[in-house]
Amino acid sequence: MMKHIPLAGVMGNPIAQSKSPRLHKHWLRKYGLLGDYVPLHVTEDDFETVLHTLPKMGFVGVNVTLPHKVAAMQVADQVSDRATLIGAANTLTFKPDGSIYADNTDGYGFIANLKQNAPDWNPKAGPAAVLGAGGAARAIIVALVDAGVSEIYLANRTRPKADALRAEFGARIRVVDWVQAGNMLEDAATVINTTSLGMVGNAELRVPLDGLRAGTLVTDIVYSPLRTKLLEFADAAGCITVDGLGMLLHQGVPGFERWFGVRPEVDDDTRRVVLG
Ligand code: ATR
Numbered sequence: 491m492m493k494h495i496p497l498a499g500v501m502g503n504p505i506a507q508s509k510s511p512r513l514h515k516h517w518l519r520k521y522g523l524l525g526d527y528v529p530l531h532v533t534e535d536d537f538e539t540v541l542h543t544l545p546k547m548g549f550v551g552v553n554v555t556l557p558h559k560v561a562a563m564q565v566a567d568q569v570s571d572r573a574t575l576i577g578a579a580n581t582l583t584f585k586p587d588g589s590i591y592a593d594n595t596d597g598y599g600f601i602a603n604l605k606q607n608a609p610d611w612n613p614k615a616g617p618a619a620v621l622g623a624g625g626a627a628r629a630i631i632v633a634l635v636d637a638g639v640s641e642i643y644l645a646n647r648t649r650p651k652a653d654a655l656r657a658e659f660g661a662r663i664r665v666v667d668w669v670q671a672g673n674m675l676e677d678a679a680t681v682i683n684t685t686s687l688g689m690v691g692n693a694e695l696r697v698p699l700d701g702l703r704a705g706t707l708v709t710d711i712v713y714s715p716l717r718t719k720l721l722e723f724a725d726a727a728g729c730i731t732v733d734g735l736g737m738l739l740h741q742g743v744p745g746f747e748r749w750f751g752v753r754p755e756v757d758d759d760t761r762r763v764v765l766g
Pocket of ligand 1: 621622623624625626627646647648649651684685686687693
């Protein structure tokens, strides 16, 4: 009997901008594996139907991105502790019995990126300052707590969203007013922009950065441009900076390994291929 070609993909709306197909196709080619990975444009109304159809078409799993990350968790038969804690899933695996397993690898990608590009980073060195309280912030806060960060300063334009995260994730979080966000940088050992500010086509991050100290680890989830104004300013201030592309690349690793059986490496070549 002919072996089925394992398929994977990424479901979202919009989806054309996703870099995941390029990433996974590169790894399939690099490791000489049979398989394919395709962008899947799916509306919210069709999400559940499509999800239940994919395993019947040879799909072994999918990544899910906006706006499906919460629905993915609700539709799954089994949800990892991490995805439950974060409240969203980005990596689904279809089991041979037809059931769907949902995981969230964003926090893993965040930490793996820092470990690779700032190997001396010590999460326990001091407080972390997080800008933003959206979906990305949830995954990053869970990852920071997991990594042993003792205190997290959290500032968001819409303060109630930061207060809600504190209520959910506990006393290690200290909410700071958005207008005071500059002040929390002074004694932070780690600074993370989880907002979309600074991304091509969006407004710039206007938080005053004069408080940044040399040696502080500064990272941005924005990777277009690769060197955001935040990272450029931090570099000039003697901080250690890590761009956001690595988080995207590393979050893809656990899914690829589960679907295609090889744990892929994130290296300079991977970065080049995905940047195009
Ligand atoms: P994601 O899932 O990628 O985190 P999101 O949930 O829409 O996306 O969150 C976007 C984050 O960027 C939020 O923290 C948002 O702040 P609000 O909660 O106040 O909306 C932040 N953000 C977006 N545009 C912003 C702006 N112009 N000024 C300040 N914060 C902004």
